[in-house]
Amino acid sequence: MIDKTLAVVLGGGVGSRLHPLTEHRSKPAVPIVGKYRLVDIPLSNCINSNIRKIFVLTMYNSASLNTHISTAYRFDSFSKGFVSVLAAEQNNESKDWYLGTADAVRQNMARYSRVDHDTIIVLSGDQLYKMDLEELIQYHHEQDADVTIATIPVVEDDATSFGIMKVNGNGVIDDFVEKPNKEEVEKWQSVLPDEYIKQDKKYLASMGIYVFKKSVMKKLFEEKPTSHDFGKHFIPYAVRSEEYKVCSYAYDGYWADIGTIKSFMEANLRLTGFLPE
Numbered sequence: 001m002i003d004k005t006l007a008v009v010l011g012g013g014v015g016s017r018l019h020p021l022t023e024h025r026s027k028p029a030v031p032i033v034g035k036y037r038l039v040d041i042p043l044s045n046c047i048n049s050n051i052r053k054i055f056v057l058t059m060y061n062s063a064s065l066n067t068h069i070s071t072a073y074r075f076d077s078f079s080k081g082f083v084s085v086l087a088a089e090q091n092n093e094s095k096d097w098y099l100g101t102a103d104a105v106r107q108n109m110a111r112y113s114r115v116d117h118d119t120i121i122v123l124s125g126d127q128l129y130k131m132d133l134e135e136l137i138q139y140h141h142e143q144d145a146d147v148t149i150a151t152i153p154v155v156e157d158d159a160t161s162f163g164i165m166k167v168n169g170n171g172v173i174d175d176f177v178e179k180p181n182k183e184e185v186e187k188w189q190s191v192l193p194d195e196y197i198k199q200d201k202k203y204l205a206s207m208g209i210y211v212f213k214k215s216v217m218k219k220l221f222e223e224k225p226t227s228h229d230f231g232k233h234f235i236p237y238a239v240r241s242e243e244y245k246v247c248s249y250a251y252d253g254y255w256a257d258i259g260t261i262k263s264f265m266e267a268n269l270r271l272t273g274f275l276p277e
Contacts, residue, residue: 001141002134006117006214007046008105009039009125011058011065028056028125029065030264033271037068038258042123043083049133052081053115056125057104062087086111100228106221120217122210122230128267129207129255136211136249143171145247146216147238150209152251153192153201156185162205163231164188165239167248176206176239178232192250204248206231207255216244 011028028039039056046054052075058065066085073083086108098104105122112120119137131150140148151165160182166175167190180188189202196202210230212220220234227233238244258264 001119002050002137004117005051005053005119005121005137006112006115007042007051007054007121007123007133008108008112009042009046009054009056009123010101010104011039011056011062011125025064027258029062029068030126030258032128032258032264033268037065038128039065039069039125040072041128042125043069043073045129045131045133046123049131049135049137051121051133051137052079053117054081054083055108055111056083056085057098057108058085058087059098059104100230100232102221102230102234103228105217105230109218109221118214120212120214122212124208124257126258127208127256128258128271129251130253131209131251136209139249140211140247143247144245145211146213146244147235147246148211148249149173149235149246150207150211150251151204151248152207152255153196153199154203154205155200156203159185159188159203159205163235165204165206165248166190167204167250171247171250173239173246173248176236178236190248196252204250206235207251208257210235211249 028037030038032038043054056069069083069085075081098107119140121133121137136148136150149165151167154162160179163176163178164180165173166188167173169191177188190204192202192204208231220238224233224237239246256263256267258267
């Protein structure tokens with residue numbers, strides 16, 4: 001199960017909201033707590049969850065990130081594990097750079113085929129969390145899901161900033177909306193345990209962590225060849241299609257999307273113990 005899982009870490013876009021930290025490097029290469037980089041978070045989550053086949057997709061200001069990965073992640077000669085950088089490139093099949101999260105993954109499908117796998121997990125390179133990804137993969141297989149999305153309970157005020165899932169009691173996603181407005185957000189409540197309801201957390205937000213059956217990812221790319229983004233295009237399509245079973249994996253730990261200077265400073269304070277979770 002886990003030994004046939006391939007991880008794809010997205011190397012981030014321009015990162016303009018993190019400027020000037022991203023003036024000379026991509027978001028995942030931004031240092032955090034002194035000696036680490038943001039990309040170390042998803043990579044360490046993978047390695048500690050026994051996922052050892054990892055591709056990192058890069059495009060913008062990638063020199064610093066490439067250097068860090070090549071020097072920090074080396075498996076021994078007897079291991080089949082690897083952390084490999086796949087930089088955006090023009091080729092005979094595509095003359096475009098990466099046009100979105102899904103397009104970045106799609107353009108490298110031929111590279112993945114050289115690795116024995118039946119499951120693909122897609123991770124962001126600029127989020128802060130600690131998750132046992134092996135449990136997520138196991139849940140995906142137990143549910144026999146075509147796609148599984150890691151979700152986190154949020155309150156109503158935060159729900160308008162995320163993709164929100166309407167999830168039934170069996171963990172299956174019935175519907176999806178991207179950043180609902182305040183007038184309609186109440187319609188997007190999910191069936192959640194009482195412990196979350198007591199905290200006014202009645203909504204499940206997408207964490208941008210996706211697990212796909214290999215065959216399903218390939219089929220989705222074939223069905224929507226002009227779509228480029230997982231959250232905007234592929235996830236809503238799969239959820240609303242009667243063909244695919246899309247499930248929610250509810251995570252209840254700390255998670256932060258480090259996209260602004262404020263969130264970056266809060267993450268550093270939290271990791272150094274000056275800000276409680």
